[in-house]
Amino acid sequence: MLDPYELTVHSLTLRQLGTAEQLADITGQDVAEVEAGLEKAVAAGFVMAARGSYLITPAGREHLDGVYPRAFEGLRADPQVTAAMEAFETGVNKQVLALTTDWQTIEVDGARVTNDHGDADYDAKIIDKLGRVHEKTAKVLRPLADADPLVDRFLDRIGTALTRAEGGETDYVSGVRVDSVHTVWFQMHEHILRLTGRERPE
Amino acid sequence: MTATTGFRWLVVPEADMPEPSRELVGGKAWSLWRMRSLGLRVPPAFVVTTKACAAYFEGDDLPEGLAGELTAGIRHLEDQLGRTFGGTERPLLVSVRSGAAISMPGMMDTILDLGCNDEVERALAAESGDPEFAAEVHRRFTGFYGRLVLGCTEDLEDLPDTAAVRAAIAEDVGEAVPADPWEQLRAAVAAVFRSSRSRRAMAYRKHYGMPEDLGTAVTIQAMVFGNLDDDSGTGVLFSRNPVDGTREPYGEYLPRGQGEDVVSGRVTPKPLAHLAQRWPRVHAELLAAAECLDREGRDAQDIEFTVQRGELFLLQSRPAKRTARAAVRIAVELVDEGVLDPAEALTRVTAEQVRTLLRPEIAPGAAEGAKLLASGVGASPGVASGVVVDTPEAAQAHPGCVLVRKSTSPDDVHGMIAAAAVVTEQGGATSHAAVVSRALDTPCVVGCGAGTVDALVGRTVTVDATAGRVYAGELATSAVDEREDPDLRRLTAWAEAASPVQVRPDGAVEPVFDGDQAGVGEALPVIPAGTKTVRGAVFCAPDGVQAALDAGVEVILTAHQLPVLLAAIAHHRRTS
Numbered sequence: 001m002l003d004p005y006e007l008t009v010h011s012l013t014l015r016q017l018g019t020a021e022q023l024a025d026i027t028g029q030d031v032a033e034v035e036a037g038l039e040k041a042v043a044a045g046f047v048m049a050a051r052g053s054y055l056i057t058p059a060g061r062e063h064l065d066g067v068y069p070r071a072f073e074g075l076r077a078d079p080q081v082t083a084a085m086e087a088f089e090t091g092v093n094k095q096v097l098a099l100t101t102d103w104q105t106i107e108v109d110g111a112r113v114t115n116d117h118g119d120a121d122y123d124a125k126i127i128d129k130l131g132r133v134h135e136k137t138a139k140v141l142r143p144l145a146d147a148d149p150l151v152d153r154f155l156d157r158i159g160t161a162l163t164r165a166e167g168g169e170t171d172y173v174s175g176v177r178v179d180s181v182h183t184v185w186f187q188m189h190e191h192i193l194r195l196t197g198r199e200r201p202e
Numbered sequence: 203m204t205a206t207t208g209f210r211w212l213v214v215p216e217a218d219m220p221e222p223s224r225e226l227v228g229g230k231a232w233s234l235w236r237m238r239s240l241g242l243r244v245p246p247a248f249v250v251t252t253k254a255c256a257a258y259f260e261g262d263d264l265p266e267g268l269a270g271e272l273t274a275g276i277r278h279l280e281d282q283l284g285r286t287f288g289g290t291e292r293p294l295l296v297s298v299r300s301g302a303a304i305s306m307p308g309m310m311d312t313i314l315d316l317g318c319n320d321e322v323e324r325a326l327a328a329e330s331g332d333p334e335f336a337a338e339v340h341r342r343f344t345g346f347y348g349r350l351v352l353g354c355t356e357d358l359e360d361l362p363d364t365a366a367v368r369a370a371i372a373e374d375v376g377e378a379v380p381a382d383p384w385e386q387l388r389a390a391v392a393a394v395f396r397s398s399r400s401r402r403a404m405a406y407r408k409h410y411g412m413p414e415d416l417g418t419a420v421t422i423q424a425m426v427f428g429n430l431d432d433d434s435g436t437g438v439l440f441s442r443n444p445v446d447g448t449r450e451p452y453g454e455y456l457p458r459g460q461g462e463d464v465v466s467g468r469v470t471p472k473p474l475a476h477l478a479q480r481w482p483r484v485h486a487e488l489l490a491a492a493e494c495l496d497r498e499g500r501d502a503q504d505i506e507f508t509v510q511r512g513e514l515f516l517l518q519s520r521p522a523k524r525t526a527r528a529a530v531r532i533a534v535e536l537v538d539e540g541v542l543d544p545a546e547a548l549t550r551v552t553a554e555q556v557r558t559l560l561r562p563e564i565a566p567g568a569a570e571g572a573k574l575l576a577s578g579v580g581a582s583p584g585v586a587s588g589v590v591v592d593t594p595e596a597a598q599a600h601p602g603c604v605l606v607r608k609s610t611s612p613d614d615v616h617g618m619i620a621a622a623a624v625v626t627e628q629g630g631a632t633s634h635a636a637v638v639s640r641a642l643d644t645p646c647v648v649g650c651g652a653g654t655v656d657a658l659v660g661r662t663v664t665v666d667a668t669a670g671r672v673y674a675g676e677l678a679t680s681a682v683d684e685r686e687d688p689d690l691r692r693l694t695a696w697a698e699a700a701s702p703v704q705v706r707p708d709g710a711v712e713p714v715f716d717g718d719q720a721g722v723g724e725a726l727p728v729i730p731a732g733t734k735t736v737r738g739a740v741f742c743a744p745d746g747v748q749a750a751l752d753a754g755v756e757v758i759l760t761a762h763q764l765p766v767l768l769a770a771i772a773h774h775r776r777t778s
Contacts (some may be wrong), residue, residue, distance in 0.1 A: 016594065016613045055595075097632035104640040106523055108444050113525050114640075116552045122523075124307035124519055131308070131402060132355055166402045167409030176615060176641045176746065177725060186612045186634055202611060 001148075002071050004029060008037030009046055010064060012056040013194065014187040018071070019053050025179075026187065028153050064194075072195050080143040085196050092137045093189065099130050100182050117170060127165055130181060134162055144192055154188035173193050211254035212275050213267045215247070226251050228419035229508040231521065236778060240498060242491050242516050246282045247423035248275040250391055252302075253712035255417030258395045272387055272422075279424045288320070288383035292329060293322045295339070295425040298390045300397060302418040308402025309418060310350050310394050315343035315425060317383040324362075330430050337389040340364045344371070347379045347386065351393040387422070394420045422634045426506040426515045429460045435472065436460055439488060441496035441503045444524045446529025451492050453505075475697025477509075484514045495519045500541050501550070502532050534689045544696035551693060553744055553769035557643065559690070560762050564666050565678035573674035575658060576625065576650040580670035581636030584645035586622035592655050601718075604665055606658050610635040618642060623665035625672055627654045643743070647672060684764050697767035702774040703750070704757045705766045710735040711757050717741050729753040744769040 002010055011023045011034075018026075024034045038054050041047035046060030075081055103126050106115040117123055138145075138155050145151040161181040164172040174182040193200055213222050213231075215238060231249040238244050250268070257265035262409030276287045276294070285294035299312040318340045327336035327421055332355040345358035348371035356374050361367045372378060380386055397403065398418040407414055428436030439453035445692065452460075454471035457480070461718045478485040488507060491514075497502045504522035508515045512647075532551040536542040542550070561584045588604040591597050594617025597605045605621035607614060609628045618624055618638055623645040626635045630649055639646030664677040713730075717738025720727035726740060726749050737759035740746040747769040760766050 011455070014612055015618050094632075097634075097637065100637050101632045101640075104637065108523050108525050108528075111445075111525075114558055116526070116529065116555050118521065118529075118552075119523055120305050121311075121520075124305065125311070126308045129404065136355060163405050167405045169409070171745070174637055174641045176638055182637055182641070183612075183615075190612050198343060200611060 002067065004033055005037045005040060006064070006067050007150075008034050009041050009056065009060055010067075010191075012047060012054060012060070012195070014066065014190050017050070017053045017055050019087075023054070027150065028105065050147060068194060072197065073146045075144075075195060076197055078147065079145065081147060081196060084141055084143040085192065085198065087140050088137070088192070089198075089201055092140055094132050095133045096130070096137075096182075096185055099126055099133065102126050103173050123170070123202060127162070130173070131162055131166070134158055134181075141192070144195065150191060151188070154184060154191065157184045158188070209271050209274070211250055211257075211265060212253055212271050214275060214278055222249075225301045226253065226419065226671045228252065228421065229303060229305055230299060230301035231254045231419055232301075234421065234423070236498065237495070237516055237519060238572060240494055240757060243514060243515070244494065245424045245426050245515050246279050247393060247421055248278060249301075250275075250420040251421070252417045252419045255398060255419065258392065258744055259399070259415070259417070264392055266385075267392075269384075269388060272391070273384070274343075274454065275422060276387070279422075280373040283424055285424075287317050288319070288322060290321055290325045293317065293454055295343075296324070296387075297423050297425055298387070298394065299421050299423075300394045301421050302398065302416060305411070306403055306406045308397070308400045308406060310397035310406075313343070313346040313350055313390050315339045315346070316386055316390055318343040319381040319383065322383070329689045330427075332429075335429055337363065341367055344368060344379050347390070348375075350397075351389050352379070354375050359380050391420050391422075394418060401742075426508045426510045426517075427460065428456070428510065429458050430510060432458065433512045434458060434508075434510050435504075436476070436508045437474070437477065439474065439492050439505045440522050440523070441492040441505070442528070442532055442535075444502070444522050445527050447502075447524065447528035447535065449535060451489055453653050475705045481509065481512060484512065491516060500536070502528075519599070526558040529555045530559065530689045530693065534692055538690075545700055548693065548697055548700060548768065548771055549770060549775070553747075553765040553772065555583070556642075556684075556690070556693075556768060557742075557762070557765045558583075558756055559687075560682055560684060560765070561668075562679040562681040563668065564664070565680040567745075568678040569666070569671075569673060572664070572677055574671060575661070575663060575674050576647070576654045576672040578625070578647045578650035578654075579631055579636075580646075580667045580672050581631050581633070581648045582624075582639035582642075582644060582646040583668040584623070584643070585664065585666050585668065586645050586678050587621045587662065587679075589741075590625075590658040590660060591617075591621075592659045593617065596619075604658075606655050607635070608655060609633065610638065618644065623647075623667065625650060625654065625658070625665060627652055684762060690764060694764045694767065701767045703755065703769050703770050705760060705763045705770065706757065707761055707763070708759065710737070710759060715755075717746065730756065744772070748773045 437455035597617030717740035
């Protein structure tokens, strides 16, 4: 497991340039704890401060690369985790990416063009499918979530984004400037890649 | 009207019956009714009303008498078609679909081919002479029922046969699809009712301030089959060209096909001319229907139809999906036809669509002789030139550069926001780089192959993300000028008159806030109180326009007026 300080530095690899509040939202830590961790990390040269936001440095990345194998040794040796990760990459992750693409683009006469969200039925079907994939993801990632509490936190945050999208705030499907389904999904993906020591598949 | 038919829970269309209310029968049934009352042929149907839905929730069961009325409703369809529900000869199959007054996510959509079982499959095979067709109908029905009524979450679409679908359902939910068609029907109706109280449907209604207990109607309609014989087929028809918006019907026809075959893209349909040749009478009837629905719907229509043994049936008509170009053309054309007034035409075109049209392109001939450095998949269209950098930090330090990465991750989003274009070595149209670039409307080419980063870094390049190419140097571009395109010019004039804020290329009112100078970040910059004018790229996007309006600014400065005007009008409409 990562200790609270390591967790804070790690959170900057999931959300580059974040405020203490934003990072605390990712990890579920107290803001004060995150602030203390950031202060220590800045002093160590692992993190840079920029106008109230923080950014990881190459030295910080190197430090984490040394930390992960120890912190996640048990998890990486668990065949159930390996199998779950495999299922995630080949299954639900591909589905979410394809659905996000379907959300952003729509087929008109054989060509894919920007989805102007004029077809409520089309959009509703995609959000509906995203909901089902989200439910399935919770099952697929169960072995990881049992080993690492942050995975459940990510699943909850994806659920929150989904609820907002279902409630008509459609920017919460793939918007970049909000914690959309896609934004949080990718943070989670990055997190579990680091947990398991795998390379991003593409 | 229920008094005239003697039904308490159903509405069954009868000649001379007044149009039912949308609240009672739902939007889908209402539009079927509409088509029928226009004299167009739709497969016979009846509706279980929203009142029955309310009663279902009161008693936690199908209300007293509904089961009997469902039987009577089905008998009515049987009489019209000479078929029998669950019959061993000429069986009747139906679709069951939800229909609230307003369509909403989270509700069950449609179960097709209900009424099928082993015996019905045999009867269908005998009637059509095509056992494969019958088996396919049965397999698909089983999947629909398993997913929508029994709540199976496994993917059932790709399983080879009914037995495999049944096994997957049993494994997942431990329940079986009933063989009795009447039981199927009652369970499907109850499932549609329940779906109106799904978590998602509730969330949607809460957001839009709709009553929480708003229920749904259930439309039960006879299936027609386009894959019965050589005199059958299916197709789609657009009342106007969906690509460029010209006023000409446009469509596809698939002989011996079923509706979903056309939509799925598994097979290539024929142009509508094929239908004109084979069935000139049906073709003429179809075009007349399209004309009628276009006029009645006051918009371009996308019409699904099926020909069964030489007889035309209309299945659905709804506003057609269209390209950005077509959306603009259709909106202006409808004003010229006297169908829309200018204010309404503005609601038919989005800021995003106009931004799409105003994207620069490589100037004609400019790419000839230019050195092609890399090529891949165009994932987010557009053209941009700049110096290539290979880290998000460098992209932030040099806004307007081209960010080239092996692939992108959440770590890179910052750089992607700052960059004018994004290029990757790996990944396809659904990769992270593609999805984020589309969300940002930044040109993006993915999958250019190993070595691209090293080959490009430090060079000045032009990314043509529409064609998926990266050229050396800065190539000339040309953009549609909104003042020179007649349709865009007219829309702009209408939009200026309707806009709550002034949008123009110059003429600031002090004090001015420049979003570009406020630093590049993921969040919108905070507009200082008292600001009268804003400028900068962030205020050209809808969320920036919204922020400017909420901050009470008077002027937005931008080179391209129309997208900003449309975003402002849309925001104003939503909030007032």
